[in-house]
Amino acid sequence: MSAVKSAGLSVTELEQRLGCRLPERSADGQARSAALMADSWDDRTPTSLVAYTSAGSVAIIANREVGEDLVTRQGETLKCTLLIPRVDDASQPGAIADAAGGSGEGGSTRSIYAALAGVSGYLGQFTVKGRVGGEVVDIAPSLLTAHKPFDIVLDLGEPAQLECEMLPPGYFAPGTDGEALERALAEIPELVGEFDKPRYFNYNPDICAHGASGIRACTRCIDACPTLAISSAGECIEVNPYLCQGGGSCATACPSGAISYAFPLAGDLLASLRRVLADYYQSGGLAAQVLVYDGDSGREWLRQHAESLPENIIPCEVEEIGALGMDVWLCALAYGAVAVTMLCMPGTPPSVRRELEEQRLFAAAILQGMGHDPDGIRLREASDEAALMSALGEASTGQALEAATFQPQNEKRTNIRLAVEHLYEQAPAPAETAPLPAGAPFGELLVNDKTCTLCMACVSVCPASALSDGGSEPKLNFIEWNCVQCGLCESACPEDAIQRHTRFVYDPRLRRATRVLNEDKPFHCVSCGKPFATTRVIESMREKLSGHWMFQKPEAVKRLEMCEDCRVKDMFKDGGGLLDAHDDA
Numbered sequence: 013m014s015a016v017k018s019a020g021l022s023v024t025e026l027e028q029r030l031g032c033r034l035p036e037r038s039a040d041g042q043a044r045s046a047a048l049m050a051d052s053w054d055d056r057t058p059t060s061l062v063a064y065t066s067a068g069s070v071a072i073i074a075n076r077e078v079g080e081d082l083v084t085r086q087g088e089t090l091k092c093t094l095l096i097p098r099v100d101d102a103s104q105p106g107a108i109a110d111a112a113g114g115s116g117e118g119g120s121t122r123s124i125y126a127a128l129a130g131v132s133g134y135l136g137q138f139t140v141k142g143r144v145g146g147e148v149v150d151i152a153p154s155l156l157t158a159h160k161p162f163d164i165v166l167d168l169g170e171p172a173q174l175e176c177e178m179l180p181p182g183y184f185a186p187g188t189d190g191e192a193l194e195r196a197l198a199e200i201p202e203l204v205g206e207f208d209k210p211r212y213f214n215y216n217p218d219i220c221a222h223g224a225s226g227i228r229a230c231t232r233c234i235d236a237c238p239t240l241a242i243s244s245a246g247e248c249i250e251v252n253p254y255l256c257q258g259g260g261s262c263a264t265a266c267p268s269g270a271i272s273y274a275f276p277l278a279g280d281l282l283a284s285l286r287r288v289l290a291d292y293y294q295s296g297g298l299a300a301q302v303l304v305y306d307g308d309s310g311r312e313w314l315r316q317h318a319e320s321l322p323e324n325i326i327p328c329e330v331e332e333i334g335a336l337g338m339d340v341w342l343c344a345l346a347y348g349a350v351a352v353t354m355l356c357m358p359g360t361p362p363s364v365r366r367e368l369e370e371q372r373l374f375a376a377a378i379l380q381g382m383g384h385d386p387d388g389i390r391l392r393e394a395s396d397e398a399a400l401m402s403a404l405g406e407a408s409t410g411q412a413l414e415a416a417t418f419q420p421q422n423e424k425r426t427n428i429r430l431a432v433e434h435l436y437e438q439a440p441a442p443a444e445t446a447p448l449p450a451g452a453p454f455g456e457l458l459v460n461d462k463t464c465t466l467c468m469a470c471v472s473v474c475p476a477s478a479l480s481d482g483g484s485e486p487k488l489n490f491i492e493w494n495c496v497q498c499g500l501c502e503s504a505c506p507e508d509a510i511q512r513h514t515r516f517v518y519d520p521r522l523r524r525a526t527r528v529l530n531e532d533k534p535f536h537c538v539s540c541g542k543p544f545a546t547t548r549v550i551e552s553m554r555e556k557l558s559g560h561w562m563f564q565k566p567e568a569v570k571r572l573e574m575c576e577d578c579r580v581k582d583m584f585k586d587g588g589g590l591l592d593a594h595d596d597a
């Protein structure tokens with residue numbers, strides 16, 4: 013499937029798309045309108061859909077007084093079950109029991125006392141667990157209810173059963189916020205029927221650095237997800253598409269591009285950005301700045317501030333700002349933006365802010381290493397209006413670089429490479445390499461050639477083809493550009509001979525060159541002459557086993573210098589040298 017080129021927008025359509033009218037007082041403002049109208053920004057390669065079905069069975073978790081009031085308000089149209097939390101007490105006749113006065117099974121509402129032990133799931137598929145005499149059971153089957161599992165949960169417990177930065181669809185935990193409760197009560201009746209949403213991510217396990225050979229390495233997407241939709245599944249990760257709400261910080265955090273944002277694809281978004289920036293300059297605009305904001309509260313912010321913003325600001329609305337990382341920011345600069353500002357709204361989850369800030373520091377270090385302004389990429393709080401406006405005002409005087417002509421790709425590291433190569437060509441103070449903060453996804457490996465035995469344990473776990481062996485020669489090869497600094501090799505090395513070192517190499521030849529990290533002479537079997545190990549491995553074995561009782565006789569030591577076949581033959585020759593050694597002990 014591929015995106016279809018847009019035909020452009022009318023003035024009214026542009027206004028509808030942005031949610032406001034942008035001023036055109038200056039040449040920049042006029043160029044901006046012309047550029048934004050020339051491209052609809054919605055050329056998106058389709059993605060599959062994730063479907064939810066809800067029959068409207070609501071679990072209300074609340075104390076009896078509050079809960080019964082809510083049941084009265086919602087119970088007319090929905091099947092409500094009031095779950096009144098209580099402490100599990102095995103001495104009570106049943107830790108999950110009908111509350112006196114409940115309307116009982118078969119009615120539209122029911123009140124239950126339960127020692128709650130957690131909620132999991134999403135709209136149409138919630139499981140509520142309860143504890144009975146120390147055992148955790150699923151409450152819905154225990155109730156023998158006809159409507160199970162629960163479709164919706166309204167949780168007024170303190171604390172709520174589910175605590176994550178972004179709650180799953182169908183779960184409401186307004187706490188003590190009265191307005192949030194009223195919003196939930198208004199929304200819940202609407203959540204009956206069939207719903208769908210885009211599947212926001214693509215995942216390629218072949219290049220995932222989560223684990224190998226029983227070693228756990230990268231967990232960046234798991235740590236960055238505000239909905240707890242991602243979990244470890246052996247050597248890969250697993251994303252629950254029903255919990256995923258498209259926050260996108262997993263894709264931003266992923267060092268290898270194994271998980272990527274699917275709606276829009278990076279290539280589609282960048283193609284639009286590239287066209288708009290090119291049209292803006294062709295229409296006479298100067299020093300374009302890109303302002304990235306979310307389509308929810310960010311859109312409202314733009315509506316309120318459109319009149320007072322510098323007119324060289326190109327609005328870029330996305331579903332979630334967390335989905336845009338280093339690749340998009342650097343490409344935007346390469347396509348001619350003087351600055352990219354990510355607008356954080358009060359509701360932006362802390363994990364998304366953390367991830368964006370970390371990525372911003374990596375990008376700033378890469379820009380700095382070329383002599384470009386490291387503040388060309390900024391994260392700004394909408395709540396700090398003075399700082400935001402001052403930053404947007406300062407960038408308005410910047411000088412745009414010659415715009416890059418490369419086609420954007422859907423592969424993150426390729427986009428970063430293409431953008432940096434272009435920015436490097438116009439670098440005011442180009443360095444050969446730049447140091448990057450710890451955790452950055454670029455860098456080299458430092459191998460201690462005194463302790464490395466060239467066992468190739470590191471090669472076998474590397475998910476990025478950064479490490480390779482030398483075929484018939486004992487050699488450890490490395491391509492720096494491929495390395496995502498996941499640390500799998502470091503953990504797999506039995507000799508602790510590997511250390512990671514984050515940096516960015518600008519010279520494409522050096523970055524992509526195959527470097528030999530360690531090599532040795534092959535050791536030939538003293539019996540048949542076949543090369544079977546490295547000289548250093550044999551020397552190390554000799555040294556390590558020199559005090560062992562089995563290797564005190566010269567013929568036993570000689571066997572260390574034999575290939576496996578010759579060693580076995582030698583052991584069973586004339587009664588077996590191994591038995592001789594044992595007899596001596």
Ligand code: SF4
Nearest residue numbers: 220221222230233266
């Ligand atoms: S490589 Fe990417 S997808 Fe794999 S665990 Fe790390 S962040 Fe997640």
Ligand code: SF4
Nearest residue numbers: 474495496498499501
């Ligand atoms: S060389 Fe090591 S750190 Fe780099 S990608 Fe391969 S396993 Fe990960």
